[in-house]
Amino acid sequence: MTVGGGGRAARRRAQIRAEIITAAAELFSARGYRATTLDDLARRLGMSKTTLYGHFPSKEDLLAAIFHRTMTLVESGLADIRKSGGPPVEQLRRVVRHQVRTVVAEQSFLGVFFAEETSLPPRLARAIARRKARYDRSVQAIVEAGVRAGTVIAPRPRLLVWALLGMSNWAYRWFDPRGAWDADEVADAFVALVERGYLKTAAPARHDAARRLARIEREVQALRPLLDGRGVTRP
Amino acid sequence: MTVGGGGRAARRRAQIRAEIITAAAELFSARGYRATTLDDLARRLGMSKTTLYGHFPSKEDLLAAIFHRTMTLVESGLADIRKSGGPPVEQLRRVVRHQVRTVVAEQSFLGVFFAEETSLPPRLARAIARRKARYDRSVQAIVEAGVRAGTVIAPRPRLLVWALLGMSNWAYRWFDPRGAWDADEVADAFVALVERGYLKTAAPARHDAARRLARIEREVQALRPLLDGRGVTRP
Numbered sequence: 001m002t003v004g005g006g007g008r009a010a011r012r013r014a015q016i017r018a019e020i021i022t023a024a025a026e027l028f029s030a031r032g033y034r035a036t037t038l039d040d041l042a043r044r045l046g047m048s049k050t051t052l053y054g055h056f057p058s059k060e061d062l063l064a065a066i067f068h069r070t071m072t073l074v075e076s077g078l079a080d081i082r083k084s085g086g087p088p089v090e091q092l093r094r095v096v097r098h099q100v101r102t103v104v105a106e107q108s109f110l111g112v113f114f115a116e117e118t119s120l121p122p123r124l125a126r127a128i129a130r131r132k133a134r135y136d137r138s139v140q141a142i143v144e145a146g147v148r149a150g151t152v153i154a155p156r157p158r159l160l161v162w163a164l165l166g167m168s169n170w171a172y173r174w175f176d177p178r179g180a181w182d183a184d185e186v187a188d189a190f191v192a193l194v195e196r197g198y199l200k201t202a203a204p205a206r207h208d209a210a211r212r213l214a215r216i217e218r219e220v221q222a223l224r225p226l227l228d229g230r231g232v233t234r235p
Numbered sequence: 236m237t238v239g240g241g242g243r244a245a246r247r248r249a250q251i252r253a254e255i256i257t258a259a260a261e262l263f264s265a266r267g268y269r270a271t272t273l274d275d276l277a278r279r280l281g282m283s284k285t286t287l288y289g290h291f292p293s294k295e296d297l298l299a300a301i302f303h304r305t306m307t308l309v310e311s312g313l314a315d316i317r318k319s320g321g322p323p324v325e326q327l328r329r330v331v332r333h334q335v336r337t338v339v340a341e342q343s344f345l346g347v348f349f350a351e352e353t354s355l356p357p358r359l360a361r362a363i364a365r366r367k368a369r370y371d372r373s374v375q376a377i378v379e380a381g382v383r384a385g386t387v388i389a390p391r392p393r394l395l396v397w398a399l400l401g402m403s404n405w406a407y408r409w410f411d412p413r414g415a416w417d418a419d420e421v422a423d424a425f426v427a428l429v430e431r432g433y434l435k436t437a438a439p440a441r442h443d444a445a446r447r448l449a450r451i452e453r454e455v456q457a458l459r460p461l462l463d464g465r466g467v468t469r470p
Contacts, residue, residue, distance in 0.1 A: 027257075027354075031353055032269070032353035034269040035269065035353065093434075114350075115237065115349075118264075118266055118270065118350070119267055146433075151434070152435065153434070153435055155424070156420075156424050159421060159425070160428065160433060163407070163428055165405070166401055166403075166404070166408075167402040167405070168401075170397060170401025170402070170405060171397070171401070174397055181391070181394070185391075185393060188396075189390070189391050189394040189398070190364075190394070190398055192426060193395065193398055193432070194433060195431055195432045195433065195434045196431075196432040196436075197388075197428070198327075198381075198387050198388050198395060198429060198430060199387070199388070199430045199431060200388055216452060216455055219455050220455060223455070223458060223462070234450075
C-alpha cells in the first residue's frame with residue numbers, strides 16, 4: 001500500500017469515527033447516556049459490534065469523545081473572535097452568535113454535554129470543568145475590556161457572562177429546526193435584547209427633552225421682541 | 236386514636252415524604268437518576284428500605300414526585316404574579332425574580348428537572364411537557380400585554396420568553412450558595428440587563444442632550460437679569 005493509500009485509510013477511519021460519534025450523540029441526547037447500549041448504537045449505524053469496538057472500546061470512550069469535540073468547537077469559535085480584535089461590543093455580539101449557532105448546529109452534542117456531566121468519570125469531569133472555567137474567563141475578559149473602554153455597562157461582569165451564555169445555551173432545550181426561526185434570527189433577537197433591553201424607556205426621556213426644548217424656544221421667542229422694542233440690535 | 240391524632244399522623248407522614256423527596260433530589264442531581272439506587276437513598280436517610288418502600292414503591296415514583304413538586308412551585312409563583320395584576324413590565328420583572336429565586340432555593344430539584352427528562356416514563360413526560368408549554372404561554376401573555384401597552388419591545392415575544400427563562404434557569408448550573416451573590420442580587424442584575432441592555436450608547440446620547448439643554452436653560456436664565464438691568468419689563 002502506498003503512503004497516499006495510507007492517508008486515504010486514515011481519512012476514512014476518521015470519517016467513520018465522526019459518524020459513530022454523531023450517532024452516539026443523537027442516541028444519548030434522545031434516550032439518555034445510561035439508557036443507551038452499544039448494541040443500540042451498532043444497530044443504528046448498521047455496523048457490527050466488533051467494528052464499533054475497534055473504534056471505541058467502551059461507551060465511556062464515546063462520551064469522552066462527545067465532550068472533547070463539543071468543548072473544542074466552542075473554544076475554537078471563541079479563539080477566532082478574540083483573534084479578530086474588534087471592539088469589545090462587537091466581540092460580545094459575536095460570542096452570542098457563536099454560542100447560539102453552535103448550540104443549534106450541534107444540538108445533540110450540546111444536549112449530551114449539558115445533561116450528562118454526572119455520567120463523566122471524575123478525571124474527565126475535572127478536565128472539562130477546567131476548560132469550561134477557562135472559556136467563561138475568556139468571555140469575561142471581553143466584558144471587562146468593554147467596561148474599561150466605557151462601552152459596556154456591567155457592574156458584575158461574571159453575571160453578564162452567565163446571562164449571555166445561559167440565554168444562548170438554553171436553546172439546546174427549545175430550538176426546533178423546523179420552527180419559525182433559524183439560528184441567526186434567534187441570535188439577532190438575543191443581541192438586540194441584551195444590548196438595548198426590552199423597556200421602551202428612551203421614548204419618555206426623548207419626550208421630556210422635547211418638552212424642555214419647546215419651553216426654551218418659547219422663552220427665547222418671548223425675549224426677542226423685548227430686545228427689539230428697546231432698540232437693542234441683533235449681533 | 237382520635238381524629239386529631241389521625242391528623243398528626245397524616246402530617247408526620249407528609250413530612251417524611253417531603254424529607255425523602257428532598258434527599259432523593261439531592262442524590263439524583265449529584266450522581267444522576269439512573270446511577271442512584273434506593274439502597275443509596277435509604278442509607279442517606281438512615282431509614283430501612285421497607286419504610287422507604289412504604290412511601291415510594293419505586294424509584295420512578297420518586298422521580299415523578301420531584302417533577303410534580305418542581306412544576307407546582309414554578310406554576311404557583313407565576314399564578315401569584317398574574318393575580319397581582321400590576322403593569323406588564325412589573326410582572327415580567329417579578330417573573331425573572333421568581334424564576335431565579337426558585338432555581339436557587341431548589342437547586343437540586345431543578346437540577347433533576349432539567350437533566351432527567353429522558354428518564355421520565357412517556358406518559359409523565361407528556362404531562363410535564365404540557366404543563367411547561369402552558370407556563371411558557373402564560374409568560375408570553377405578559378410579554379404581549381406589555382407590547383400592547385407600548386411599554387415592552389418584543390418583535391418576537393416567544394424568543395423574549397425563552398431568553399428570560401434560559402438566562403434565569405441556567406443558574407441551576409452555576410449558582411454557588413457560598414458564592415458572592417444571593418438570588419436577589421443575581422435577579423436584580425438580570426432584570427437591569429434585560430430591561431436596559433448593557434450598551435452605553437443610549438445613555439451618552441440622553442446624557443449629551445440633557446447636558447446641552449441644561450446649558451441653554453442656564454444661558455436663557457442669565458439673559459433675564461441682564462434685560463431687567465436695562466429696565467426691560469417682562470410681558
